[in-house]
Each structure stands twice: as C-alpha cells, then as structure tokens.
Amino acid sequence: MTEAQISNHHCTLLVPPLTSAPITVQDRSTNGTFINGIKIGNGNSKVIKSGDHLSFVSSKTRNTFFSYSFQDLRETEAPDEIYSYYDVHEELGRGTFSIVKYATKKSTGEAVAIKIINKKRFKDDKAFNQMMREVDILKDIQHPNIVCYKEFYSSKDHLYIVLELATGGELFNKIIDEGKLMEDEARNLFFQMLSAVNYLHENNITHRDLKPENILLEKNGNVKISDFGLARLTDQENVMKTLCGTPQYVAPEIVRMGIPGFPNKPEGYGPAVDMWSLGCSLYMLLTAKLPFQSTDCVLLYQMIEQGNYSFPDDLFHDISKEAKDLISCLLDSNPETRITAKDALNHPWILKAKSKKRPGPQVKEEETGKNVRRKFNPPSKKK
Structure with a gap:
C-alpha cells in the first residue's frame, strides 16, 4: 500500500487468545479506518465481526483505496448461530455452491430468504472470494428493484446470507408457464429492470449475469434483481477481463476475448455487457424465445459475435416498431455505441411505461418521440 492517504501503520487487529473473545481493530491512521462505513477514529478501537466491511479511507467519499470483507477464522468450532434467530423451512432454489431456503425470523415472524453456502464446495480462494464479493456488493446497494440484503452469518462449514424474500418466483418460470408477455406487461417489468441496472451502473457496479432466471418477482408484479455472485465493482480506469456469464x-x-487469435481482441469490457444481456432478456419477454440459439456452442458464439439475430414475422408480427428498435439498440455488437441504461430509460418505448407511473401532467408522446427518435434508429440489416 503506497498511496499517500494510507499511513505507514494504518491500523492494528487485536486477536485475543480466547476464541470466544471479540477481535478488535485499533485505528492508528491519519485519514481514517472504517468498519461498515463508520470511522473508528485515531487511537480508538472497535469490535469487528465476520461479514463486517473494513476499509481504509471512507467509502462515502468514493475515495476508498482498500476494502476488505472480514472473516473470523476462529469460527471453525462455532455452532451455526443463525438457527438461534431463524426458523429455516423449505428449499426455494439451488445453484452450484448454494441452496436458498425460506425462513422466518423468530423474534418478529418476518419471512426471508436465506442463501446457504457450503464452504467445502469451494475448491480455491477464487470461488470463495467471488461469493464474498456478492456479500460486499449487496451490503452497499439499496434500490426497490434489487433484492435487499439483511444479515450475514458464518460457521465452520457454511456461510449464510439473509435476503429479502420475493414471493412471486423467477421471471424465467413465469415465461415458461405463461408464454410470451403482452407488450404493456413486458414494458412495465423491463422498465423496472432498466431502473435497477441504471442504479448499479451509476454506482460503478456491473452485474455480469443478467437473465430472467436472476430476476425475481413479487406477488404485486414488481421485479427484484438477484444473484450478484458474478458482479464486479468497476470505474472508468478499470476494465473487467474474466470470461463469465x-x-x-x-x-x-x-x-471475442475468448477467441484465440481474434483480430483486435478487446483488452476487457465494461457495463455495456449488462445492456446486451438486457436486450436478450427483452427479446425473450416479448417472444418466449432467445435471439441466439444453437446446441452447437461454437456456432452460438459465432452468432453472438456477429450479432446474427432477426425479428421473424411469426414472433414479431404483433410487436411494435419501438420495441424492436430498443432491442436493436441493446443488441448492438459494438459496445461503444450500444445504448446505455440511462439513455434506454428515455427510449420512446420505455417512456410509455414511465408516463403511466408518474402522476400529474403527462409528457406529450409525439413531441418526446420526435426528440428522442434521432438517437434510436434500428440497423437496416435487421428485418
């Protein structure tokens, strides 16, 4: 750590010999040591627990130089504390490393979802760090269309992430069960998805795995973006290079990054990857089909790299030109010209959803369309 804002002896972790005694952090810095965004203060000490966020220089100033998710390794003999506070019930879903279960908080009866991660499934630190990254990101974000983080617990064999419960299931299952959505319903759901992604991008977060399976629904029809296991914090000087999604x-x-010998191979990628994924998701909302489909992975990746998709009449005969235009803007093969979340929120097709949600005087759609359409012309090759 060579930055000027980091002191030579920034802080001290005081680990007592008794495993039951708490670990404390003593701040010895000039510019600040923070636990969960709260400054300890030079010469002061504060208890730190597993799941707490330790950072040097305040995250609120967006000048954090180093940030760590603290894990007390002495917990190898600790019981699974979470069961003292929650009644854990039936399974809601499962992934490679985790199981999500329905649970209720004993003290209040509040219904929640608990993501249970088996530590033994992690083959290396990379996979473990990916899971802890999800915890770190969820702690710092608050948006009505993003699943809300509540608590974190750790034991010898498991990690537990307590999350807001979305009771309507996955958007993917809704499409499978009911088929394609009517345009008004699709627009309402997609507007919420865009709003959440715009919030993430404004906070330098790229999700990297947006798809209907990771969009949860509430019973009232509102959406909640979930599964931040692949999400990354980025900035203008930092590009991502991991092949994922x-x-x-x-x-x-x-x-293109994964094709050996590809000419002008990109050095990395940015938030625009989320917009492409949203384009695929919107296509599926409106048709119950994906724009790129093949059982041959090589052919599938060729189709994606070339932007080889279409709007067949049997799928799009009753879908508006504005909806197809937005899909074209999202499925732009060039990330530099691909529409951003901020601009997509002002696309003519989306403005219809926004005007329905907003009380008071309505924007004149004809005038809005005239001003915005100049920016959103579908590529001529898509018929």
Missing part, C-alpha cells in the same frame, strides 16, 4: 446472454466483447 450465461452463454445465451453473454455479450460479443466477452466472446
């Missing part, structure tokens, strides 16, 4: 939703620039 679900194949059918992965952006061309990620595909």
Whole structure:
C-alpha cells in the first residue's frame, strides 16, 4: 500500500487468545479506518465481526483505496448461530455452491430468504472470494428493484446470507408457464429492470449475469434483481477481463476475448455487457424465445459475435416498431455505441411505461418521440 492517504501503520487487529473473545481493530491512521462505513477514529478501537466491511479511507467519499470483507477464522468450532434467530423451512432454489431456503425470523415472524453456502464446495480462494464479493456488493446497494440484503452469518462449514424474500418466483418460470408477455406487461417489468441496472451502473457496479432466471418477482408484479455472485465493482480506469456469464446472454466483447487469435481482441469490457444481456432478456419477454440459439456452442458464439439475430414475422408480427428498435439498440455488437441504461430509460418505448407511473401532467408522446427518435434508429440489416 503506497498511496499517500494510507499511513505507514494504518491500523492494528487485536486477536485475543480466547476464541470466544471479540477481535478488535485499533485505528492508528491519519485519514481514517472504517468498519461498515463508520470511522473508528485515531487511537480508538472497535469490535469487528465476520461479514463486517473494513476499509481504509471512507467509502462515502468514493475515495476508498482498500476494502476488505472480514472473516473470523476462529469460527471453525462455532455452532451455526443463525438457527438461534431463524426458523429455516423449505428449499426455494439451488445453484452450484448454494441452496436458498425460506425462513422466518423468530423474534418478529418476518419471512426471508436465506442463501446457504457450503464452504467445502469451494475448491480455491477464487470461488470463495467471488461469493464474498456478492456479500460486499449487496451490503452497499439499496434500490426497490434489487433484492435487499439483511444479515450475514458464518460457521465452520457454511456461510449464510439473509435476503429479502420475493414471493412471486423467477421471471424465467413465469415465461415458461405463461408464454410470451403482452407488450404493456413486458414494458412495465423491463422498465423496472432498466431502473435497477441504471442504479448499479451509476454506482460503478456491473452485474455480469443478467437473465430472467436472476430476476425475481413479487406477488404485486414488481421485479427484484438477484444473484450478484458474478458482479464486479468497476470505474472508468478499470476494465473487467474474466470470461463469465450465461452463454445465451453473454455479450460479443466477452466472446471475442475468448477467441484465440481474434483480430483486435478487446483488452476487457465494461457495463455495456449488462445492456446486451438486457436486450436478450427483452427479446425473450416479448417472444418466449432467445435471439441466439444453437446446441452447437461454437456456432452460438459465432452468432453472438456477429450479432446474427432477426425479428421473424411469426414472433414479431404483433410487436411494435419501438420495441424492436430498443432491442436493436441493446443488441448492438459494438459496445461503444450500444445504448446505455440511462439513455434506454428515455427510449420512446420505455417512456410509455414511465408516463403511466408518474402522476400529474403527462409528457406529450409525439413531441418526446420526435426528440428522442434521432438517437434510436434500428440497423437496416435487421428485418
């Protein structure tokens, strides 16, 4: 750590010999040591627990130089404390490393979802760090269309992430069960998804795995973006280089990075990958089909890299030109010209959803369309 704002002896972790005694952090810095965004203060000490966020220089000033998720390794003999506070019930879903279960808080009866991660499934630190990254990101974000983080527990064999419960299931299952959505319903859901992604991008967070399976629904029809296991914090000087995502939703620039000998191979990618994934998701909302489909992975990636998709009449005969235009703007093979979340929120198709949600005087759609349409012309090759 060579930054001027970091002191030579910034802080001290005081670990007592008794495993039951708390670990404390003593701040010895000039510019500040923070636990969960709260400054300890030079010469002061504060208890730190597993799941707490330790940072040097305040995260609120967006000048954090180093930030760590603290894990007390002495907990190897600790019981699974969470069961003292929650009654854990039936399974809601499962992934590679985790199981999500329905639970209720004993003290209040509040219904929650608990993501249970088996530490033994982690083969290396990379996978573990990816899971802890999800915890760190969820702690710092608050948006009505993003699943809300509540608590974190750790034991010898498991990690527990307590999350807001979305009672309406996955958007993917809704499409599978009911088929394609009517345009008004699709627009309302997609507007919420865009709003959440715009919030993430404004806070330098890229989700990297947006798809209907990771969009949860509430019973009132509102959406909640979930599963931040692949999400990354970025800034203008930091590009991501990891090949990740679900194949059918992965952006061309990620595909290009994985092609040996690809000319002008990109050095990395940015938040635009989320916009591509949203384009694939919108296509699926309106048709119950994906724009890029093949059982041959090589052919699938070729189609994605070339932006080889279409609007067949049997799927799009009753879908508006504005909806197809937005899909075209999202499925732009060039990440530099691909529409951003901020601009997509002002697209003519989305403005209809926004005007319905907003009380008071309505924007004249004809005038709005005239002003915005100059920026959103679908590529001529898409018929």
